[in-house]
Amino acid sequence: MQERIALTGNEAMALALKQINPDVVAAYPITPATEIVQLFSSYAANGMVKTEFVAVESEHSALSAVLGASAAGARALTATSSQGLAYMFEVLYIAASYRLPLVMPVVNRALSGPINIHGDHSDSMGVRDAGWIQIYAEDTQEAYDNLIQAVRIAEDPAVQLPVMVCIDGFIISHALENLEIMADEKVQEFVGPFTPRRPSLLDLDHPVTVGPLALFDYYMEIKRGQAEAMRKAKPVIKEVGQEYGRWSGRKYSFLEPYQLAEAEIAVVVLSSTAGTTRVVVDELRQQGIRAGLLKPRVYRPFPQQEIKAALGHLKAIAVLDRADSFDGFGGPLYKDIRAALYEVPDRPRIINYIFGLGGRDVGLDDIRSVYDDLAQVAAGEAPEFSIRYLGVREEAL
Amino acid sequence: MRLVFDRPQSLADVQTHYCPGCTHGIIHRLIAEAIDELDVADRTIGVAPVGCAVLAYNYFNLDFQEAAHGRAPAVATGIKRALPDRVVFTYQGDGDLASIGTAEIIHAANRGEAITVVYVNNTVYGMTGGQMAPTTLPGQKTTTSPYGRDTDLAGYPIRVAEMLSTLVAPQYIARVAVNSAPNIQKAKRAIKKAFEIQVNDNGFALVEVLSTCPTNWGLTPEKSLRWLEENMIPYYPLGDFKVPKEVE
Secondary structure: EEEEEEHHHHHHHHHHHHHHHOOOOOOOOOOOHHHHHHHHHHHOOOOOOOOOEEEEEOHHHHHHHHHHHHOOOOOOOOOOOOHHHHOOOHHHHHHHHHHOOOOEEEEEEEOOOOOOOOOOOHHHOOOOOOOOOOOOOOHHHHHHHHHHHHHHHHHOOOOOOOEEEEEOOOOOOOEEEEEEEEEHHHHHHHHOOOOOOOOOOOOOOOOOOOOOOOOOOOOOHHHHHHHHHHHHHHHHHHHHHHHHHHHOOOOOOOOOEEEOOOOOOOEEOOOOHHHHHHHHHHHHHHHOOOOEEEEEEEOOOOHHHHHHHHOOOHHHHHHHHOOOOOOOOHHHHHHHHHOOOOOOOOOEEEEEEOOOOOHOOOOOOHHHHHHHHHHHHHHOOOOOOOEEOOOHHHOOO | OOOOOOOOOEEEOOOOOOOOOOHHHHHHHHHHHHHHOOOHHEEEEEOOOOOOOHHHHHHOOOOOOOOOOHHHHHHHHHHHHHOOOEEEEEEEEEEHHHHHHHHHHHHHHOOOOOOOEEEEEOOOEOOOOEEEEOOOOOOOOEEEEEEEEEEEEEHHHHHHHHHHOOOOOOOEEEEEEOOHHHHHHHHHHHHHHHHHHHHOOOOEEEEEEOOOOHHHHHOOOOHHHEEEEEHHHHHHOOEEEEOOOOOO
């Protein structure tokens, strides 16, 4: 029996953290993620969790501390946003290469400069190739569900990789929504006890060194191992999503299609903007326009085959990126989707929009304009262009 | 009628975003007065921090550069080395300077960079909502230490002025408070001196200013001033910790 309550995205993540009851949490305040760990620190102060809570002096130290804890055989987590994630950069790569099953909520926020506290995906997109699994949530329910599943995915013996669980800053982190939560003991049972894959530090019978020097002799095998682990994560993500469905009634996979099977044109977009897009799809369907939506949930590992199968039949696709690559060729999601469709014989036309940077609002009219463009591109009345910016005052450049 | 009190030229005539009773406004004014009196406004560059004072550039009629969290002393180093005839200062809180920016302040001080640092200590991360900082007093309640700072888990508050005064290169290091009229006068003298050290002696100077945070302390502005006096000053004693040799 699940309870239905109203929580913000941050509160839902803090609650999931409490129910996971990790051994060590180390964190540093940063808007808009601060609240997750702040709430968690009160659970720790009230003895509601067994967690060792460390208020460290920076995100660089936060991730280093949970990395140390994880190598020492503990289940360890932290949470961050934006500059905090950027400041963790070197440790992100180290955690992945050590194959430490860390889990980290990332409340997506624009990167400086200019300094900005609102939501976009430039932070997590900037570390998309750091070797972490990345899962994006559309709403508070998914934030909660993804965080609990992330523990199982990270710690699976075949995977042993760190996982980022991303939600949109303010739009989800600070917005109150109804969601269903599981009982504490059900979550505990689902995630299970933490068993380190390897002997932990200070096990004198099985002495180890974590992170020794590896040059041209072994470095490449270690990197190849990471790539293999990411490949093996795919079936695990799918299984965990199905099993979670049996526990909670909410099943998860790599992609969430909406009105896509019979569609001719479709938008691909991550996170909360999928909700706005779904409303426009409903409108267009009432007008007889065969519009659809694809919301990728898992971005790393990249679900190439699934995307090919989901989008290959369309006439035209618009990929919406909430981050830019500044390379004149489009956003990161666009290029990945475009590459995934390379093998489709009669491939769809594909266009890209950069939107919502620094929290720039994207409304129904913006999404409607995308579908208008798409209809023209599909009909061959407009060229297949690579990149447009939604809601920008081009005259102000 | 004779004008006896006016807004300093270097202080912008705008409303600030600071909370009622916050002492950032006083400290801004003291800096502006010092710059006016030294007549260096046309060659002064400020470096803004991350934290409550992130918008400091809006409140001074001076050129400013924004730094990433904790990096102001490193950014100021670069500006000063490129433009050695300019007066360069950083304005940083304890969540910035004494936490994520500990390395930068120690090494800028240790190199004896000719910059002025105004370090505002109010014992909490103000902008993010009053979390425990490295400067939070033992037993002090914050949003991440709801039963008070436990020194067994979180250690003791860092005394930045004392710590930096063990270094050889810095020329002037002082701690002041802005909780009373006499203390504000002393703070003014210290801040002015910290700019004079840069202008006249090309040396590193830091003034730690004990400040209030009524919003996150959960106290009225008046009670906050008393709390500062009764709790902060005993742990963070006021005075000069390092003075130029010729003054000794």
